[in-house]
Amino acid sequence: MIIYKKTKKEFIDDMDQRIVGDFLREEIKFLMNRTTSDSEYRSWENSLSIMRTILDKPEIDDEIGVAIEYNLPRSNKRIDMVLSGINQEKERLLIIELKQWEKCEKVVEQDMIVRTYVAKNLREVTHPSYQAYAYGKFLDDFSEVVYSSENIEVQTCAFLHNYDVVKYPDIIDKQYEEYLHDSPLFFKTDYGKLREYIKDFIPRGDRAELISKIDEGQIRPSKSIQNYMRTIIDGKSDFMLLDDQKEVLEKALALSRKTKKDGKKRVLIIPGGPGTGKTLIALQLLSKAIQNDGNAIYCSKSEAVRNAFKKLILDGSKDKKYTKVTVDNLFYGTSKFSYLIKNQYDMTIVDEAHRVINRHQYTPKDRGYNNQIREIICESKFSVFFIDEKQIVTTKDIGTIEEIQRQARLEGVEDDRITVFDPLVSQFRSSGADDYINFVDYLLYDGEKSNLSFRNTFDFKIFDDVQEMYDAIVEKSKQNSARVLAGYCWNWISKKDKELLDIEIGNFKKQWNLENDKYFMLNNESINQIGSVHQVQGLEIDYAGVIIGPDLYSDGTDIKTDWTKRAKSDKSLINIKTETDNSLPLDVLEMKKDKIIRNTYNVLLTRAMKGCYIYCVDKNLSNLIKSKIFE
Incomplete structure (x- = not known):
């Protein structure tokens, strides 16, 4: 879906009449039922005014097609500007990603990610060269009009018209060079370079015919x-x-x-x-x-x-x-x-x-x-x-x-x-791990008494000292994938002060890994910090060390939960931490709290394929699990 499509000459005329921003806002509301924020409207005004200046030269053909806000099928991504035309009888499409950025920082060990201010917040976002390149690659892979013709060429670039690359060179750091070659960047002093780039790639216009063909064509995999x-x-x-x-x-x-x-x-x-x-x-x-x-x-x-x-x-x-x-x-x-x-x-x-x-x-x-x-x-x-x-x-x-x-x-x-469908039952793990998962179900949900034969093939240990458990997992990590995990019972105080340690159990002190939660299971350095359920759910490792916090305990006979022991920074029980926050009956609220805590430990205790080591803050719980292992 394309919101705006004209020739270069028509685009310049519309900009001179100051109607493009209002047109975009009204069409997006009509076609997509989406309200445009004031900040987005201002970004259109700024970026499109500069593109008007770039294009308003006689060497840029008046008949070149101009599309603004092209919504890519299959995604919620929108291409800022697309130009189309002809070069030596080949149809050509140029994707231009427009950015208001003034500066950014490189992010080491993350592929094509930079850190910059977006909506007044410092965030890690995709590098603009990669972003533009991915748009072009999408059309190559999924637009039937593009991939079925040898006569169509797609090129991409990004224009950061407020960016001083001399002052903030991280954006062209060597770690990004692979995509910079195929999807070049232009900066605040590059008006002439961008104009020349457009002229060389699209010397003659097509009155937006290629843009129309792509927009009206089929989307299916090549x-x-x-x-x-x-x-x-x-x-x-x-x-x-x-x-x-x-x-x-x-x-x-x-x-x-x-x-x-x-x-x-x-x-x-x-x-x-x-x-x-x-x-x-x-x-x-x-x-x-x-x-x-x-x-x-x-x-x-x-x-x-x-x-x-x-x-x-x-x-x-x-x-x-x-x-x-x-x-x-x-x-x-x-x-x-x-x-x-x-x-x-x-x-x-x-x-x-x-x-x-x-x-x-x-x-x-x-x-x-x-x-x-x-x-x-x-x-x-x-x-x-x-x-x-x-x-x-x-x-x-x-x-x-x-x-x-x-x-x-x-x-x-x-x-x-x-x-x-009937529930999946066959495991990709060893049979010992299968029986261990059944044992966890037996512990947390009073399921059927499990076969304890997993003790012979699955490495399960209960530690009385949390430091010993942590050290054992660190040792396993030298030859296996291994992480230490915990229930969210300790406040994330290191979020504001990186020198502070979040989890303290006697002399054992560690930080949460919540700052880098998207890559906890991928980064080897994660073994030095503690992960939560939100970082590991859906993923598996060879060995897991699990710290069971005070929110799961035993009265000597049964396993109980206590939601008041959860950290204040934990959002998983939001809206039901008190009965006044929710219209549900009190007994239903208590059941929901109990279920979420049990489910959390179900996830943590079932991440490992070879072995799980646990430490319980509550000693009664530790003793109860030991008794069930050897009953």
């Missing part, structure tokens, strides 16, 4: 990306499925084919506990859907999960640059569906669906349904939800089987097209 998915997912041993996982995959694909044949919207719910292969099935489903010409995406609310599996794919790729952009155009968060573009995806695969919420904090209240489940179903012909209700760990999490079914019905999906 053969090259289909083949690439076959290589990076199907061809990797990390993503191989066992027999019953393969059966689930084929059943899901069969439902997808039905939707393609009869055009009727469907919803599939696939339950499964820790380590049952939910994410691996999800990735295989994504690959197969794309290879079958499906417009499919993978989404998860957890950026940590998305980052981890992107890295796993990238580590096995020869062309990491191509792979990174391709994967970024396939992996999304769950907040992107609030524009309610009906049935724009053939298939949306929702991993960790139990973590879906009503509304992201940055999504305006007047946009969407204020329910991410229904928004996903609205925008997808076939929605697949992978879910584990025992991993709901905050009051904001709404992902239950019942809620997905309810939202599907609200979106008009009939009951015979809402399918719930």
Whole structure:
């Protein structure tokens, strides 16, 4: 969808009449039901005035096409400006990312990320060269008009018209050079250079014909990306499925084919506990859907999960640059569906669906349904939800089987097209780990008494000294992936003062890793800090050390919970920490608090594939677990 499309001459005339900003605001409200903020309006005025100056020269052909605010299909991303024209009979498209930035800092050990002020807050964001390059790569991979023609060339660049690169050179640091070559940057003193760049790439206009063709064309995966998915997912041993996982995959694909044949919207719910292969099935489903010409995406609310599996794919790729952009155009968060573009995806695969919420904090209240489940179903012909209700760990999490079914019905999906598979049971872990997971269920939820044979094959230990437990995990980390985790019972005081230590248990003192939560499971240095449930959910490691805080304790007979022992900085129990915060009956509130605490430790205690070491703040709990291990 393109909000504004004219020739260069018409664009300059509109700018001189000062009507472009108002036109954009009105069209966005009409077409997308989105209100434009005053700051966004001012950014249009500033950036477009400068682009008017750049283009208003006789060497830039009057017939060059100009598009503003091109909303990329499949995403909530918008390209600031697109120019189109002809060069030696080839059709050419130039994507220009416009930035108001005045300065930024490089972010070491994060690929193509910089730190700058956005909306008055210092944030880590994508480097503008990568951002523009990814837009171009999206068209190469998914626009049928572009990839089916050898006569179309797409180029990208970014223009930071307030940026003094001499004063703030981090943005052109060597770590970014790979993308700077293909998607160059222009700065506040580069008006002439950018004008020359445009003139050389598009010497003759086409009256925006190429822009119109792309906007009106089909969005579906190219053969090259289909083949690439076959290589990076199907061809990797990390993503191989066992027999019953393969059966689930084929059943899901069969439902997808039905939707393609009869055009009727469907919803599939696939339950499964820790380590049952939910994410691996999800990735295989994504690959197969794309290879079958499906417009499919993978989404998860957890950026940590998305980052981890992107890295796993990238580590096995020869062309990491191509792979990174391709994967970024396939992996999304769950907040992107609030524009309610009906049935724009053939298939949306929702991993960790139990973590879906009503509304992201940055999504305006007047946009969407204020329910991410229904928004996903609205925008997808076939929605697949992978879910584990025992991993709901905050009051904001709404992902239950019942809620997905309810939202599907609200979106008009009939009951015979809402399918719930039997829970996944086959594990990708050792049989010892399977029995250990059953033991955790027995402990936390009074499940069936488990087979304790896991003690022979799964390394499970209970420590009376937290430092000894930590040291043992550090030792394991030398040959294995290992992290130390804890319940959120200690305030995050180091957030404001990096010299402070958050977790203190006697002489044991450590910091939370919450500042770098998106990469906790990927960075080796994370072993020096303590992770929380929000950093590890959906991911697995060889060894986990778990500090069970005072919010889980024993009265000598049973395991109890105490929500008052949670840290004040913990937001997982927001709105139900007191009965006055919620209209629910007191007994229901207590059950919700109890469930969230138990689910939190269920997640923490089931991250490990080889061994789990635990330390309990409450000694009665430690003794109770020991007694159950040897009963």
